[in-house]
Amino acid sequence: MSRNMKPSPLLWGATALGAAGVLATYATAGHERFWANWVLWFVLMLTLGLGALFIVALEHLVNAKWSVPVRRIPERIATLLLPAIPIGLIALCALPVLYPGTRPEAAQHPILAGKAFWLSVPFFSVRTLIALGLSTLGLAVLVGGSLKQDASKDPGFNLRARKFAPAFMAIFAIVITLIAFDWISGLTPEWYSDIFGVYIFAGAFLSGLAATALALLYLQDQGRLEGVRGDHLFNLGGFLFAFTVFWSYIGFAQYMLMWYANMPDEVIYYKVRLAGSWRAITMSLAFLHFILPFFALVTRDSKKDPKRLRLVACLMLFAHVLDMYWLIFPALGGAPRFSWPELSFALFFLGGILLWLRGAMQKGEDMPIGDPFLREGLEFRL
Amino acid sequence: MPETSYAVLGLFNTPDALMQAIPKVRASKLGTVEAYTPYPIHGIDEALGLRRSPLGGMVLVMGVLGAITAFGFEYWISAIDYPIITGGKAASSWEAFIPIMFEVTVLFATFTAGLGMLLLLNKLPFFGHPVLSSKSITGITRDRYALALEAENDAFDSAAAARALQEAGAVEVEILPAPDRSPFLTSDYIMRTLGGIFAACLVSGLAMYFATKWFPLLPPMKYIQDQPRLNAQKASTFFKDGHGMQPPVPGTVARGYLPTATGTQEQAASLLNPLPRTKAVFAMGHKVYVNRCEVCHGALANGLGSLTAAYGGKPANLQSQQFRDYPDGKLYWAIVNGKNAMPSHAPYLTEQERWAVVHYVRALQRAQNAKDEDLKVVAP
Numbered sequence: 001m002s003r004n005m006k007p008s009p010l011l012w013g014a015t016a017l018g019a020a021g022v023l024a025t026y027a028t029a030g031h032e033r034f035w036a037n038w039v040l041w042f043v044l045m046l047t048l049g050l051g052a053l054f055i056v057a058l059e060h061l062v063n064a065k066w067s068v069p070v071r072r073i074p075e076r077i078a079t080l081l082l083p084a085i086p087i088g089l090i091a092l093c094a095l096p097v098l099y100p101g102t103r104p105e106a107a108q109h110p111i112l113a114g115k116a117f118w119l120s121v122p123f124f125s126v127r128t129l130i131a132l133g134l135s136t137l138g139l140a141v142l143v144g145g146s147l148k149q150d151a152s153k154d155p156g157f158n159l160r161a162r163k164f165a166p167a168f169m170a171i172f173a174i175v176i177t178l179i180a181f182d183w184i185s186g187l188t189p190e191w192y193s194d195i196f197g198v199y200i201f202a203g204a205f206l207s208g209l210a211a212t213a214l215a216l217l218y219l220q221d222q223g224r225l226e227g228v229r230g231d232h233l234f235n236l237g238g239f240l241f242a243f244t245v246f247w248s249y250i251g252f253a254q255y256m257l258m259w260y261a262n263m264p265d266e267v268i269y270y271k272v273r274l275a276g277s278w279r280a281i282t283m284s285l286a287f288l289h290f291i292l293p294f295f296a297l298v299t300r301d302s303k304k305d306p307k308r309l310r311l312v313a314c315l316m317l318f319a320h321v322l323d324m325y326w327l328i329f330p331a332l333g334g335a336p337r338f339s340w341p342e343l344s345f346a347l348f349f350l351g352g353i354l355l356w357l358r359g360a361m362q363k364g365e366d367m368p369i370g371d372p373f374l375r376e377g378l379e380f381r382l
Numbered sequence: 383m384p385e386t387s388y389a390v391l392g393l394f395n396t397p398d399a400l401m402q403a404i405p406k407v408r409a410s411k412l413g414t415v416e417a418y419t420p421y422p423i424h425g426i427d428e429a430l431g432l433r434r435s436p437l438g439g440m441v442l443v444m445g446v447l448g449a450i451t452a453f454g455f456e457y458w459i460s461a462i463d464y465p466i467i468t469g470g471k472a473a474s475s476w477e478a479f480i481p482i483m484f485e486v487t488v489l490f491a492t493f494t495a496g497l498g499m500l501l502l503l504n505k506l507p508f509f510g511h512p513v514l515s516s517k518s519i520t521g522i523t524r525d526r527y528a529l530a531l532e533a534e535n536d537a538f539d540s541a542a543a544a545r546a547l548q549e550a551g552a553v554e555v556e557i558l559p560a561p562d563r564s565p566f567l568t569s570d571y572i573m574r575t576l577g578g579i580f581a582a583c584l585v586s587g588l589a590m591y592f593a594t595k596w597f598p599l600l601p602p603m604k605y606i607q608d609q610p611r612l613n614a615q616k617a618s619t620f621f622k623d624g625h626g627m628q629p630p631v632p633g634t635v636a637r638g639y640l641p642t643a644t645g646t647q648e649q650a651a652s653l654l655n656p657l658p659r660t661k662a663v664f665a666m667g668h669k670v671y672v673n674r675c676e677v678c679h680g681a682l683a684n685g686l687g688s689l690t691a692a693y694g695g696k697p698a699n700l701q702s703q704q705f706r707d708y709p710d711g712k713l714y715w716a717i718v719n720g721k722n723a724m725p726s727h728a729p730y731l732t733e734q735e736r737w738a739v740v741h742y743v744r745a746l747q748r749a750q751n752a753k754d755e756d757l758k759v760v761a762p
Contacts, residue, residue, distance in 0.1 A: 252480060255477070256480065260469060
């Protein structure tokens with residue numbers, strides 16, 4: 001199997017340039033802006049990794065056979081949870097800067113005072129550590145076990161993974177809710193929405209699916225992943241299609257209830273996001289995250305058309321970044337900010353993520369060759 | 383004339399034999415070729431040359447139609463036919479329409495999928511597909527693979543079809559008679575169906591009733607009669623002051639009744655009447671004047687209303703030169719703020735009605751000072 005092991009100077013260069021921009025941001029553009037960007041990319045890495053891990057766990061949970069040949073891809077993407085740990089530890093420095101609940105004034109605030117313990121820096125950090133630890137545990141059991149199975153060919157792993165998957169679903173629910181509530185809605189602690197965790201889950205799962213589809217098509221372009229056919233693509237495309245609706249359903253449900261009740265402490269969230277240029281971003285989010293991908297994937301053929309799928313997957317990832325930007329950046333106040341600091345962060349983190357994934361794609365097998373259901377998965381037809 | 387038959391079935395022992403026979407049987411062009419197998423066989427759709435089902439497109443079109451129908455329906459009800467402001471939302475709030483649009487989209491789409499498949503594409507209704515009552519059905523549901531040549535019209539030649547199937551390698555051939563398509567919606571059938579529905583409702587209703595009566599620990603919903611509320615002739619503890627309803631928060635203004643104050647009368651002089659002089663506006667102004675102003679200012683706006691003599695008040699004579707020269711804004715100001723003995727009309731008249739009555743007062747003034755040219759204007 002020929003593998004492109006050449007180092008990619010372009011990718012390294014872009015990442016290095018981004019790193020320089022990141023440092024310059026810290027020095028000149030203000031700490032708030034620096035940390036907002038940092039939290040944005042930390043959350044993006046986490047949601048991408050967790051979304052991919054969720055795909056893996058889901059396969060074990062429902063004992064799916066069709067996805068066995070493509071499982072190694074979300075497994076590799078899920079390893080992004082490892083570099084997310086140091087990123088997350090550094091992100092803890094953002095707490096006093098960005099998160100109002102951690103400031104001393106919070107004790108005087110009528111709403112925040114009651115949650116002071118929960119929002120305080122120590123407990124916030126502990127929760128983040130727990131979330132990162134739990135997701136690493138899931139990664140070790142599901143992905144680590146699968147990698148070991150390549151050599152051992154031990155079918156016992158499938159049984160163990162199937163038993164672990166339900167527990168992991170509960171863990172996953174807790175982790176993604178903690179991340180969503182702490183890191184994103186913690187920016188506006190007076191505001192809360194019960195469904196917010198589910199909303200973030202929908203975005204995470206979608207981004208995991210989109211990244212999986214994109215990596216799959218990339219590997220196939222290189223002549224790898226032999227035996228993965230349109231039937232497999234179709235299932236991925238179907239998932240993507242279905243979950244664009246799920247995301248919009250949850251997003252709209254949250255909006256509509258707040259709009260109806262019109263409680264000042266709730267609607268302020270949308271008022272900010274419907275004012276000035278934020279309004280345009282809100283509208284384009286609805287368009288790019290739902291309407292466009294929905295109609296792009298509505299026909300049967302489009303779900304297995306590599307070209308179409310590649311476009312929609314790129315679009316989905318972009319829309320996910322936009323979604324997180326839309327959630328996090330209004331916390332800085334004022335109009336949406338986008339210029340060289342945001343670009344450098346994007347360069348640095350995107351470059352880093354791509355380098356990490358490239359490395360992961362070059363190591364080991366492209367398919368879980370030790371999985372006894374691999375053949376059945378390869379024979380899968382619609 | 384040969385007896386009319388629905389189809390000829392040819393049985394094969396292996397899926398491979400079946401797949402190999404398909405092109406040969408199709409080439410005979412004796413009728414529609416169909417396959418009946420115990421489990422789905424990959425590639426059989428292509429081999430049979432089945433066209434892509436049009437159901438997906440039908441569902442999409444009907445789904446979109448459902449969304450449009452629901453939107454139109456809701457918009458018409460809540461913005462045009464019977465606009466009621468609820469929860470302070472505008473009558474035509476798209477946000478409130480979305481859930482119902484979603485439901486109706488799903489409803490139209492699923493009904494199209496279900497009924498379209500059964501009635502249009504599967505050509506139901508008939509009771510019992512002929513293949514189900516064939517002798518071969520036990521084999522088809524277990525280990526036999528059947529190919530059928532189905533009649534397309536009366537010219538179907540079952541003997542030739544049987545021969546074609548045998549030549550293609552069928553180990554066994556069976557001729558199926560046409561299905562019974564006699565009408566089934568007989569009165570007896572309808573009565574029995576209705577009776578069945580009635581019995582089902584009765585049984586489930588009674589079961590529900592007794593279940594909630596005997597197992598009150600599990601109420602299926604919170605009963606309305608258990609909700610805290612005001613009962614007639616009973617004291618209420620729901621609100622602190624014991625009242626059943628609360629007055630609105632001080633300063634509350636109903637929709638359309640702003641502004642409630644407009645500075646001084648001199649400042650208001652520059653305000654322009656925003657309403658056009660249309661029939662509808664004059665009709666509105668007329669109604670308001672008769673209801674609200676006439677008692678004091680009189681039907682001709684000359685200050686001689688029915689109340690004037692009774693109370694000795696002196697309402698302004700709006701026909702006097704002073705008020706004929708008044709700018710619209712000052713008339714409007716007097717309506718909103720009131721003046722001396724005249725009370726403010728802000729709480730009773732919407733912004734529209736206030737300006738409409740200003741137009742109407744102008745009309746009354748002109749009517750009392752009509753010139754000859756005015757007649758020409760009116761003449762058709």
